[in-house]
Amino acid sequence: MSAALLAAATAAAPAPTGKLDLSFTNLRSAKGNLLVCITADPRYFPDCTDDPDKRFLTVPAARPVLQLSGLPAKRFAVTVHHDENANDKLDTFVGVPKEGIGFSRNPRISFGPPKFDRVALPIAPGTNREAVKLQYFL
Template sequence: MIQKWTVSVMLMATLGNLGWLLSAKASFNSKLTVEIEGLKNKQGQVCASIFSSSQGFPSDRKRVLQRQCTQISETPLILTFDNLKAGSYAVAAIQDLNGDGTLNRNSLGMPVEPFGFSRNPTVSNSAPKFGDAAFILAGPNTVIQIQMKKM
C-alpha cells in the first residue's frame, strides 16, 4: 500500500515538473536565423517578412509580424529576427532589385524579381499557401534556408 502511494506521489511530482517545463518553454523568446541562398548577384536588397498565420500571407504588409530589408553584401545572406514566441510561422522573401520594397510583376502578374519562401515549396502559377511554407519555431535558436527563385 505504501509503495503504491509513493509511486503515485512521484508520478504526480514528475508530471507537475513536466508541465512547468512545457509552460516555461512556451513563454521564452526565440531567435530565427534565415539564410537566403541562390542570389545571382548583389544588386538591391533582400526583404523578408514573417507571418504567424495564413491571413495576409505572403504579401499583405498589414499582417506581417516582423519585416527586415537588408542590402546584399554577401551570399548567402543571413538575416536574424529576435523575440519570437514559440509557434508556427512562414517567411516570404524578395530580392528587391529597384529598392521600392515590393515584389514587382509584369503585365501578366508574374514576378520579375527573385523571391522565395520558407520550406522552399514548389511555385508555379501562384504563391504558396501558408501551410506549404509554415515551420515550427520551438527552441531558442532556429535556422531555416530560403532558396531564391526567378520565374
C-alpha cells in the same frame, strides 16, 4: 505553502522564445535588398501587409543573412523578395515576378504563392535555422 509559491513562480515565468537564423541562397546578384516578411497569421500571408504582428525587415542583398530573436514558440511563414532595383516593390511582367522570390521550407512555385501550411516553420525554444532559396522566373 511551498506548492503555492511554486505555482506563483511558474505562472510568472516568461514563455520560452526562439531564435531564427535565416540565410538566403540562389541570389541572381548582390544588387538591391531582400524584403523579408515574417507572419504567424495565415490570413496575412504571403504579403503581411495588414498584419499588426508582422516582422518586416530589409536586408542588403550583398549580405543575405538575418537573425531574429524573441520569437514565441509557434509557426511562422517567411516570404522574401529580391528587390534588385531597390524600389520597395515586387516588379512583375503580366503577373510574373521579374525579381526573385522565396518562401520558408522552399516549396516549388508554379502558379501563385504556396499555402501558409506548406511554408510554415515551427519555432522551438533555442536556435532554429532555415535557408530560403530564391527563385527567378524572368
